[in-house]
Amino acid sequence: MLTWVGQNSGVISVTISFLMLIVWITYLQMLFLQYRASRRAYILVTRAAGKGIRSRCLITNMSPQPVYVTSLIGTLHVPGREIELALTDLRELPEEELQHDPRSRMGQGSLGTGDYLNIGHFDEIAQAMLDANNEDEVKVAEVNQLDLVVVALTASDKLPIGAARNFQFERNSRRGTKVQPLSIATKQITQRRARKAIMQKAEYHT
Secondary structure, eight states, X not given: OHHHHHHTHHHHHXXXXXXXXXXXXXXXXHHHHHHHHHHOXXXXXXXXXXXXXXXXXXXXXXXXXOEEEEEEEEEEEETTEEEEEESXXXXXXXXXXXXXXXXXXXXXXXXXXXXXXXEEEHHHHXXXXXXXXXXXXXXXXXXOEEEEEEXXXXXXXXXXXXXXXXXXXXXXXXXXXXXXXXXXXXXXXXXXXXXXXXXXXXXXXX
């Protein structure tokens, strides 16, 4: 046995070195994946507290790091056209409205992991957008769909991150208007070109 080891010491040494290389590559890959996961932002846009037009819309930060929601951009689909507005700064807010959860009232602010913004009932969101756009002849009952885009900033990246989800207003429900998400999950805007596009969109609505 010792003779065989001596005769094949070169092969054994190469094999051990190769196995060690595989171990180190696997270890470094795990470190890299863990690093990427720690930097990956994930924002949810969800319907809560019911399924109807009076249900609420929540923006939740599920990222492992804090994010700052800088803008919420909504698009209303009404017959024949679309209305796009930033939900932030739609109107002047009196001081008393900012006493409780000012982030939700303003539609912007810093969110730690698991924190959320309650941006209101779906019908109130639609009505506020119609009022801000001086749509006197369009009623909430005529809105077919609401698209929401969240624009947020992190400390680790110069470009904003984003999330988007679309909600259809179904009026053939026996219990009144139903708010139906058009996707199971919130779309995460991660590609560089798309992130530049939402940055430009947010700047346009500033």
